[in-house]
Amino acid sequence: MRNDTEIGCAPQMIRFTATLFRPKATDGAKAVTWTFLALPKKASAKLPSRGLVSVEGAFNGQAFQATLQPDGQGGHWLKVDRKLREGAGTAAGDIVTVDIAPVTVEPEPTVPTDLRKALAATPKAKAVWSDITPLARRDWIQWITSGKRVETRTLRIDKACDMLAKGKRRPCCFDRSGMYDKSLSCPVADEG
Numbered sequence: 001m002r003n004d005t006e007i008g009c010a011p012q013m014i015r016f017t018a019t020l021f022r023p024k025a026t027d028g029a030k031a032v033t034w035t036f037l038a039l040p041k042k043a044s045a046k047l048p049s050r051g052l053v054s055v056e057g058a059f060n061g062q063a064f065q066a067t068l069q070p071d072g073q074g075g076h077w078l079k080v081d082r083k084l085r086e087g088a089g090t091a092a093g094d095i096v097t098v099d100i101a102p103v104t105v106e107p108e109p110t111v112p113t114d115l116r117k118a119l120a121a122t123p124k125a126k127a128v129w130s131d132i133t134p135l136a137r138r139d140w141i142q143w144i145t146s147g148k149r150v151e152t153r154t155l156r157i158d159k160a161c162d163m164l165a166k167g168k169r170r171p172c173c174f175d176r177s178g179m180y181d182k183s184l185s186c187p188v189a190d191e192g
Helices: 041-045 082-087 113-120 123-131 134-145 150-165
Strands: 014-019 035-038 053-059 062-070 076-080 095-102
Touching: 014 035, 014 041, 062 082, 113 123, 113 134, 113 150, 123 150, 134 150
Parallel strands: none
Antiparallel strands: 014 095, 035 076, 053 062, 053 095, 062 076
């Protein structure tokens, strides 16, 4: 009997409804323009990983592609930017219908400017970076950007360039699910 994870099979579409929330603003932060939703546990359980998962599908009928974030509890959440939310005619507080399936080809992640500059200054690191998969690049970026302080991010960029220059293809000890170090979690909804 075949299943959806075998080569050549299209992944099965996962359909669910969820409430769209606006994240609670952090101290001193400007107003946020994005929203998010938490996937129901049954929907998350059908995905191939408890960590980051790139998906494509429809958000209230509006086509989209995104990377779901782990919530640190075995589930996932979706960041919904203003463009997608407005294109789908939705607002914070609405219940939305979402159809998703894991992508068949992993998209290339957006490399933050500070990391791109550091890689350009370290040719050996840049060579390894160019040779690893988009999924591995995404893990490096997630590890670097998950630090809360500017100093942590700077240290991680330096360490990443050093490790890549030495041929290391994945960040050391990075918990892709957020279940152990809690660096990855779902935003807190603004109750206001």
